[in-house]
Amino acid sequence: MSGQQPQRVLPNTNLSHKHCSMGFVPDDFVVPRGLVCEEFWLEPLGPEHNEGDYRAWMSSISHIRATPGFEDWRWPRPQMTLAENLGDLERHAADFAARSGFTYTVRATGSDQIIGCVYIYPPSEGPGADVRSWVSADRAALDVALYEAVSEWLRSAWPFTAIRYAPR
Numbered sequence: 001m002s003g004q005q006p007q008r009v010l011p012n013t014n015l016s017h018k019h020c021s022m023g024f025v026p027d028d029f030v031v032p033r034g035l036v037c038e039e040f041w042l043e044p045l046g047p048e049h050n051e052g053d054y055r056a057w058m059s060s061i062s063h064i065r066a067t068p069g070f071e072d073w074r075w076p077r078p079q080m081t082l083a084e085n086l087g088d089l090e091r092h093a094a095d096f097a098a099r100s101g102f103t104y105t106v107r108a109t110g111s112d113q114i115i116g117c118v119y120i121y122p123p124s125e126g127p128g129a130d131v132r133s134w135v136s137a138d139r140a141a142l143d144v145a146l147y148e149a150v151s152e153w154l155r156s157a158w159p160f161t162a163i164r165y166a167p168r
Contacts, residue, residue, distance in 0.1 A: 024100050024122045024129075029159050031102060037149045039142055042104040042118060046093040047086055049105050052114035054085045056136045063137035068166030070132060095121075106135065106146060115139040118150055120158075128162030129154065144168045 025031065035042040045053070057064060057076045064070055095101035106116035116135035123130040133150055135142045147168040154163050 026159055031096075031099065032153070032157050034104065035149065035153050037109070037145070039109050039145060040106050040115060040149075041109060042106055042150075044093070044096050045089060045103040045105040045117060046096075047089050049114060050082065050086045050089055052112070053089065053105060053117070054082050056114045056116065057134070060134070060137040063140060064134045067134045067143065068168060070134060106133070108139070115142070116146060118146070120154070123162075123164055126162065127160075128164065129158070129160045131163060131165040133165075 033044065058078075058080075061076050061078055064076055065073070092101070092103040096103065101119070101121040103120070104118045105114050106118060107113060108115050114136075116133060116139065118131070118133040120129050120131050122128075131150065131154065133143075133146050135146055147165070151163070151165060154160060154165070
């Protein structure tokens, strides 16, 4: 796909968990409930985040589409309604509960303001994880910090043998 940055495959040295051939993560893997950094924190995305999530991405559509990893996505759609967004958030929460994908909302430190999102899903082919993240346009300066923090978190706290995450 022309114009798309190559996905960086990050090595993972945290392979102490038994590998399960059927699931995205091993059965005995304890999925992290979040990540706390100096300027932001992550928690599992759910329906309770609907209005803040909708506000964050609706104000940042062109910025998100220009973010590495989102260039060829059809989301976000400007005509999407709050009710449709709720359906997406319910699906992400169901994926999290089923351990088939993990989506985290990104909040600004010191507040509950939603400023982005991180998606961790199985790749279409091969082992590992396909990861994407975005921050709202008004927090664009945090994109690299989020990428670096999530990259390290994936290497140190997750059991993936390969991680595809568009570099910043």
